[in-house]
Amino acid sequence: MVEFSDDSMRPRYQKLIEELRCPKCQNQNLADSNSAISVELRLQILRLLEQKNSDEEIKHYLAERYSDFILYRPLVDQRTWFLWAAPFLFALSAAIAVILLQRRRQSDIGEYDSGRRAAMSAGDRERLDQLLNTPSEPR
Amino acid sequence: MRQRLALFAPLMLFVAVAPFLWLALDRDPNELPSARIGEEFPEFSLADLNDPQQLLSAADLRGEVALVNVWATWCYACSIEHAMLNELASLGVKIIGLNYKDNRDEATRWLQHLGDPYAFSIFDASGSLGIDLGVYGAPETYLLDAEGIIRHRRVGILDQRSWQREFAQRYQTLASSNVD
Known part of the structure; x- marks a missing residue:
């Protein structure tokens, strides 16, 4: 169990060790x-937190x-x-493709x-x- | 015709992606890019392993092209590497030891027993310099130029093959430019 001088550090500590990766092991976080x-x-993160460093x-x-x-x-x-x-660019290009295809299809039918x-x-x-112009009579 | 071409889209996608996949085959995912390449060796103030009274700092690493080798008695791979370090030292390569999170008595005994290839060894019992360097496992070897700037790092055993592949040429280039 980790001891903190101020309990507000606990969630920050937890979040940091879950978001930071172990350098030695590829697919594990520090936690x-x-x-x-x-x-x-x-330990070092704990020390840095106690020294009033921000998460960043x-x-x-x-x-x-x-x-x-x-x-x-x-980081960005x-x-x-x-x-x-990339995800946004892909979604955008898919939307554009759908609109273009739809338009072409409609104009093809018209032609x-x-x-x-x-x-x-x-x-x-x-x-x-x-x-076409006479409304169909209800049967 | 246009529709026929569209049938080739998956193939073309594969051709576009293949070079990246092919290059990635050769990459070792365990290899961490060092954040310190091209930077000065971090400042420190730590005692000499053999002489606790003697304080060492980053200034002691400058003046000559040198290797900094991170080692410890608890590190099995370091014992395998040691013969190679002895050989390099006998060929005149300056090697500085960074004794990492170790016990002083055991470390000095180890050097008496296996031979001491190091010009001197920095005694980093707490591992603080290790963190500043970004050490994540011993052994690690850094190549420093005469100004104390880190030029290369290898994580893992330094043997003939890795020396030839990663260090020999860089070392020669740095050492000869130092003479001019």
């Missing part, structure tokens, strides 16, 4: 890992030493903006209809208009 380095880093300062402190690898939630900077923006209409004889055309 889950019992490797020597994780124990050491948890602590993450920065560790990333400065252990590289961005240690952050499970990557010029190397990672695409990673963060097909006017083509058929032009091929009709004048009498048929008149009859068609008549049929």
